[in-house]
Structure formats: structure tokens, C-alpha cells
Amino acid sequence: MICILLVAGHGTLLESQIKNDQSGLYNFLESVPKALLPGIGGKKILDFWWKAVNTRQLFNEVYLVTNADKYKHYERWATANDFPVENLIIDGTTTYDTRLGAVADLELAISSKKLNDDITVIAGDMLCADQNVDMAQVLKFFRLKNGELAIYYKMEESESTSSRGIIKVCPDTDRITHFFEKPQPGTTTSRLASVVFYCFRRETLLTLEEFLNTYKNTDDRALGKYMEWLISVADVPVYGMKLPTGFQLIGQVGLSDYTKWLTHYSAIKNEPKVKAITCRAYARIGIIGNPSDGYCGKTISMTIANFWADVTIAESKNLVLGQHPLNDPTEFGSLLDLYYISRKEGYLGGLRLLQATCKKFYQFCSEKGIALSKKNFTLKYNVNIPRQVGLAGSSAIVTATLKCLMKFYNLTDDDLPTSLRPNFILDVEKEELFITAGLQDRVVQVYEGLVYMDFNKSLMEQHGFGNYVHMDISCAPPFWLVYLRDPSDSGMIHSNVRQRWLNNDPDVLEAMQMFAELTDKAKGAMELKNWSELAKLMNRNLELRRSIFTDACLGQGNLKMIEIAKQHGCAVKLPGSGGAVIGLCLDPKKLVELKKAFQEAGFVFCQVIPYCPAQTDRRND
Known part of the structure; x- marks a missing residue:
């Protein structure tokens, strides 16, 4: 792979405005080419791009194409920055009117150096908000797609689409379906802007001559026009990779543009560093229908x-x-201490969850064409969710980690939609850590609050996710929660039900259909605040579960909690995979006796406190 930095443009507007500025503040910048103007922190704009591409592990050679008018400036820069002077290419032009155009400059570099390689082309005079571009990730995505690659970003509201190459990208394949070079208003609603940051396969570069023979006018020899031609005329597959950051100083810009964006980026640079970002995910209780979430229920x-x-x-x-x-x-304090902790807590803590989430996050971004900033971080967690009692502690850690990574790297819902985040979290646990799980926990921990979920098979196959609906949190009655002090592995409760379901066992299929019907009835009861009807449905949910999973699979601890609840006339069911129960006590006078009975039996009792953020602008993504 070869990298070519293009800095041969004649920035006549900016140069003339610097020359004619009456303040005298910019006299020292007179005649300085745009790429060598001070950027963030006093470094020249070109310095940042040279740092990003200056590695033999990625590029065999880096060339810089300049014009004859500014060559001496770049020669001086090259000697000061350990850039090989012999890799400077001069296009011979001295004025804007005699410019060759970026495509011709690219062709000059290829022909003069007899290059026969894949090539990355970057405009070295662009100001990028984040100067830590992970070039290795860009090239990895280029190889993965086996097509041409264009870097793009989502424009801010203040930017005009008529000043950029605007693209439309297929969300499933990342292929660019349309490329509009500086479109007129009304041409497209897209605000995805392509910049001069491309990767080309060597076989595609053979079309440069055909393009140049077709377009003689210099104005038509912009790289954006070439990309537009590759997509619409040559039918060459071109893919898009998103940078979650902005670009400025593209093309002909003036002094006000330069000072505005330099001030803007400098302010960001000089802002006090946010020491840390903390994100939280909550435990959950399954009120009705579980465990049918893993069975299209x-x-x-x-x-x-x-x-x-x-x-x-x-x-x-x-x-x-x-x-x-x-x-x-x-x-550990001793071998006995190690024995006791290992017996009670097991061997698998939360560290593996952090690591697996980070690994999956990088993989997701690489495959989805999102170029992450090249910066490191320290990640740590804290959790008070009781272990192995089916309250979704593992998925809570993964959910909170994903929130942190998205905020840290400035990813938005456009990059990873809310509706698909539960799938991502489930994949971390199932594919990376082989944890048996369903979507329910991840959906409610992402959406938060009281959530109705339909995992209908046709919905899942068509969209990749189910129908997730927020319910008013006031529809939740005053549940109580009881859990084991010393639980066994909650994942054991699933037994062989999944295999029976895959084998189309009629009893399991019927049970999962019944779980779904109970859920719809419970939704209606909760919306009417008919707690007695909800209590009946919860009891039926439990009995149906016991008939499928068997009491032997539920275990003595779960059965004991169920027995105590029933002795006090309470509705009861398992809120997760085992180790805890939730219930409804319709007679407040019996609640004190119920709590005492559980505590005397060695269980932990607590009143459920619902969590729901402000339910504003709720919608199913």
C-alpha cells in the first residue's frame, strides 16, 4: 500500500485575504500554503497527517504532490520532519488557473514513480477534529470490502452540503449507492460528507486515464467527480467508512473559515479533560412471559x-x-480463604465481560465501517447485583461497558441503533463467553423502564429485532423480591428445554405459545391496574414453567422460596433464570409476616424499586 498526500491546490482566496488583512495579526502567514498553516496546538495541519501515515507497517512509501509555486515551503517542511525529499512530486503549476486538478495530480504521482500498488489518497490540508485516526483500522476495512473506500462523516447543521461530496450509504453492505459532488440544494437529504480520504485498488486506478480523457475541464478533475464517475458510470463497487468526527478547511476557504475553526478546535483542545465517563445499567426482573424470550415468545x-x-x-x-x-x-489471606471464596463466588468475575465487550466493539466497528480514534483508555467496573440469582448482572456490566465505549468514541444511534444494541450485548455473552441467555434482559437494560417485548419469529427474521414497547411505569404494582444468599449457577436452570424446542417438541412449543398469551393478558391487566388478575397470570406463568423445566431442575432453594410465598397467599414467579423470586402481596397486612418468614428461612427480602428515566420522546427504533 502506498500513501499519496495531495497539497498541490492553489488556495488563492485564503492567501489573498491573509495578505490583505489590515490587523497585521497574520503577516507571518503570508505566502504560507494552507497545509502548513498552524493547526491545533501550534502544529501544522500537514504534521498530523504525516504522523498518521508515517509507519512502514502500513505503507511502503508516502509521497507528497505539491505545485511548483509552493515547493520550497514543502521542501523545508520535509527536511524538518524526516520526510524523504525525493518523495516530493512537483506538478509544475504556479497559479490557480493552470492547476491540473486532483485526479491529474494523482495520475502524475502514479506515472512518475511507476507505482503499481493499492493507494491511499489524502488531502493534506484538511483540518480534522480528531487527529488520532486509526489508519490500521481503515486499511483493514479496505481489505475486507475488496472495493474502493471513501471516508465520510456526518455534517453539522451549520455546514452546507453544497460544499462537499455528499453520499448515500447502504446500511447493510456499507456500499455507496449515490455520490453527489457539491450538490445543489434539494438534490439529496443526506448529510453524509465524503472528503479527500480514499483507498483505491491498483486495478481500479487503471481507469484514471479513461476518466482524464473524458473530462478535459480542470473543474471536472476533482477526486469527488472521479468517485461519482466510478459509481454511476464505471459501476465500480465503492464502500464508505465513517469517522465519528468532523473535517474542515476543505477546498477554497477564507481567513474567517480558518480562524473560526482554529478557534473552535483549540477551545476543544484546551478544555479541561473530562477525567472519566461513568455509565450505569440496572438489574431487571422478568414480570411475565420469561423464559419465552429465547423461544420467539x-x-x-x-x-x-x-x-x-x-x-x-x-x-x-x-x-x-x-x-x-x-x-x-x-x-487471598490463605488457602482456606481461596477455597471459601472460590466455592461461593466461582472463578469468573466481571473482567472477562469488559474484555469481551471491548473485543466485540472493535470487531463491530471494523466490520461496520466506523473508524475509531486511536486512543487508549482505562476501564473499570463496580457492581452490587447479587451473583447467580437471575437478575441479569452479567448483561448489566456488558450494557454499561457498551455505553461507555460509545460515549468515549463519540458513536451515536446512527452507528449502533438502540434496537440492535441488545443483539450486540447478547452476542458478547453467547459468542465470546458461551453464556446461555436470551434477548429479554438486554432489551430492558438498553431501553430501561417497564418494557413489553414481542420476539415473534417473523419479526426477528425480517428486522433482526422484535417489537419493543415502553409501558407507563405506573402500570407496575408494588412487587417484592427475594433471593438466595448462597446461590448455585443460575444458568443451570435451562436444562434440555432448548434442545427439545429445536426438535419441535410439541409440549415445549405449546408452552412457549402459552407464555406469549399470558404476556398479552398481563399487559392488559397492568394497564388497567388489575393486580388480582396479574397475580393469577403470574402464578400460571410459574406453574407452566415448572411443568416444562421440572422441579428437579428448579432446585430446592427456588422451591422453598415459592412455598413460603404460597403459604402467605402471594402470587410468585421466577424473575430470571433462577436464584430469586418476585411476588405480589395483595394484602399489605401480610407483608410484614411474609418478610419475616423469608428472613427466618435465610433468604434476602427487599421491596422492588422500579427504575425508569423520564419517558420523553420514547419511540421504538
């Missing part, structure tokens, strides 16, 4: 404020995943 679930997982991310020199002192112990 329906459920209602709710996040609760009683328990949560916090993840904190902060920029650092190296990438560090912090161990939790309780959940990831590496030091």
Missing part, C-alpha cells in the same frame, strides 16, 4: 433501582482493564 420486564452495575472509562496512555477487588480476586 413475549415478555414484560422492568429495570429496578435496587441493584446496578457501573462502568467507568477514562483516557490513558495504555489500554487497561481494571480488576474488581471482590469479583476478580488475585490475592
Whole structure:
């Protein structure tokens, strides 16, 4: 792979305005080419691009194409920055009117140096908000797609689409379907802007001569026009990769543009560094329908404020995943201490969840064409969700980690839609860590609040996600929660039901259909605040589950909690995979006796505190 930096443009507008500025503040910049103007932190704009591409691991050679008028400036820059002077290419032009055009400059570099390689082309005079472009990730995506590659970003509202190459990108394939070079208003509603940052296959570059023979006018020899021609005329596959950052100083700009954006970026650079970003995900209780979420069923679930997982991310020199002192112990008071902790807590803490999420996040961004900033971080977590009692502690840590990574790298809902985040979280657990799980927990932890979920097979196959609907949190009755102090592995409760379902066992198929029907009835009861009807449905949910999974699979701890609840006339069911139960006590006078009975039996009792953020502008993505 060869890199070519293009700086042969004649920035007549900016240069003339600097020359004619009456303030005298910019006299020292007179005649300085745009790429060598001071950028962020006093470094020249070109310095940042040279730093990004100056590695033999990525590029065999880096060439810089300049014009004859500014050659001496770049020669001086080259000697000061360890850039090989012999790799400077002069296009011979001295004025704007005699310019060759970017495509001709690219062809000159290829022919004069007899290049027969894939080539990355970058305009070295663009100001990029984030100067830590991960070039390795860009080239990896280029190789993956086996087509031409164009870097793009989402324009700010203040930017005009008529000043950029505007593209439309297929969200499924990342292929650019339309390319509009500086379109007139009304041509397209897209605000995805392509910049001069392209990767070309060597076989495609053979079309340069045909393009130049077709377009003799210099104005038509912009690289944007070439990309437009490749897509619409030559039918060459061109893919888009998004940078979650902005670009400025593109093309002919004036002094006001330069000072405005330099001030803007400098202000960002000089802002006090945010030491850390902390994101939280809450435990959840399955109110009805579970465990049919993994079997194309329906459920209602709710996040609760009683328990949560916090993840904190902060920029650092190296990438560090912090161990939790309780959940990831590496030091013990004695061999007996190690034995007791290992028996009670198991061997798998939250550190593996952080690592797996980071790995999957990088993979997702690489495959989806999102170029992440090349910066490191320290990631640590804290969690108070009881382990192995089916309250979705693992998925809470993954959910909070994903929130942190998205904020840290400035990813938005356009990059990873809310509706697809539960799938991402589930993939982390199932594909990376082989944890048996369904979508319910991840959906409610992403959407938060009280959520009705329909995982109908046709919906899942058509969209990749189900129908997720927020319910008013006031529809939730005053649930109580009880869990085991010393639980076994909650994942064991699933037994062989999944295999039976895959084998079309009629009993399992009928049960999953019944779970879905109970969910719809419960939704109606909750919306009417008919708690007695909801209680009946919860009891039926439990009995149906017991008939499919068997009491032997549920285990003595779960059965004991169920028995105590029933002895006190309470509705009861499992809120997750096992280790805890939730219930409804319709007679408040019996609640004190119920709590005492559970506590005397060695269980932990608490009133459920629903968690729901402000329900404003709620919509199903």
C-alpha cells in the first residue's frame, strides 16, 4: 500500500485575504500554503497527517504532490520532519488557473514513480477534529470490502452540503449507492460528507486515464467527480467508512473559515479533560412471559433501582482493564480463604465481560465501517447485583461497558441503533463467553423502564429485532423480591428445554405459545391496574414453567422460596433464570409476616424499586 498526500491546490482566496488583512495579526502567514498553516496546538495541519501515515507497517512509501509555486515551503517542511525529499512530486503549476486538478495530480504521482500498488489518497490540508485516526483500522476495512473506500462523516447543521461530496450509504453492505459532488440544494437529504480520504485498488486506478480523457475541464478533475464517475458510470463497487468526527478547511476557504475553526478546535483542545465517563445499567426482573424470550415468545420486564452495575472509562496512555477487588480476586489471606471464596463466588468475575465487550466493539466497528480514534483508555467496573440469582448482572456490566465505549468514541444511534444494541450485548455473552441467555434482559437494560417485548419469529427474521414497547411505569404494582444468599449457577436452570424446542417438541412449543398469551393478558391487566388478575397470570406463568423445566431442575432453594410465598397467599414467579423470586402481596397486612418468614428461612427480602428515566420522546427504533 502506498500513501499519496495531495497539497498541490492553489488556495488563492485564503492567501489573498491573509495578505490583505489590515490587523497585521497574520503577516507571518503570508505566502504560507494552507497545509502548513498552524493547526491545533501550534502544529501544522500537514504534521498530523504525516504522523498518521508515517509507519512502514502500513505503507511502503508516502509521497507528497505539491505545485511548483509552493515547493520550497514543502521542501523545508520535509527536511524538518524526516520526510524523504525525493518523495516530493512537483506538478509544475504556479497559479490557480493552470492547476491540473486532483485526479491529474494523482495520475502524475502514479506515472512518475511507476507505482503499481493499492493507494491511499489524502488531502493534506484538511483540518480534522480528531487527529488520532486509526489508519490500521481503515486499511483493514479496505481489505475486507475488496472495493474502493471513501471516508465520510456526518455534517453539522451549520455546514452546507453544497460544499462537499455528499453520499448515500447502504446500511447493510456499507456500499455507496449515490455520490453527489457539491450538490445543489434539494438534490439529496443526506448529510453524509465524503472528503479527500480514499483507498483505491491498483486495478481500479487503471481507469484514471479513461476518466482524464473524458473530462478535459480542470473543474471536472476533482477526486469527488472521479468517485461519482466510478459509481454511476464505471459501476465500480465503492464502500464508505465513517469517522465519528468532523473535517474542515476543505477546498477554497477564507481567513474567517480558518480562524473560526482554529478557534473552535483549540477551545476543544484546551478544555479541561473530562477525567472519566461513568455509565450505569440496572438489574431487571422478568414480570411475565420469561423464559419465552429465547423461544420467539413475549415478555414484560422492568429495570429496578435496587441493584446496578457501573462502568467507568477514562483516557490513558495504555489500554487497561481494571480488576474488581471482590469479583476478580488475585490475592487471598490463605488457602482456606481461596477455597471459601472460590466455592461461593466461582472463578469468573466481571473482567472477562469488559474484555469481551471491548473485543466485540472493535470487531463491530471494523466490520461496520466506523473508524475509531486511536486512543487508549482505562476501564473499570463496580457492581452490587447479587451473583447467580437471575437478575441479569452479567448483561448489566456488558450494557454499561457498551455505553461507555460509545460515549468515549463519540458513536451515536446512527452507528449502533438502540434496537440492535441488545443483539450486540447478547452476542458478547453467547459468542465470546458461551453464556446461555436470551434477548429479554438486554432489551430492558438498553431501553430501561417497564418494557413489553414481542420476539415473534417473523419479526426477528425480517428486522433482526422484535417489537419493543415502553409501558407507563405506573402500570407496575408494588412487587417484592427475594433471593438466595448462597446461590448455585443460575444458568443451570435451562436444562434440555432448548434442545427439545429445536426438535419441535410439541409440549415445549405449546408452552412457549402459552407464555406469549399470558404476556398479552398481563399487559392488559397492568394497564388497567388489575393486580388480582396479574397475580393469577403470574402464578400460571410459574406453574407452566415448572411443568416444562421440572422441579428437579428448579432446585430446592427456588422451591422453598415459592412455598413460603404460597403459604402467605402471594402470587410468585421466577424473575430470571433462577436464584430469586418476585411476588405480589395483595394484602399489605401480610407483608410484614411474609418478610419475616423469608428472613427466618435465610433468604434476602427487599421491596422492588422500579427504575425508569423520564419517558420523553420514547419511540421504538
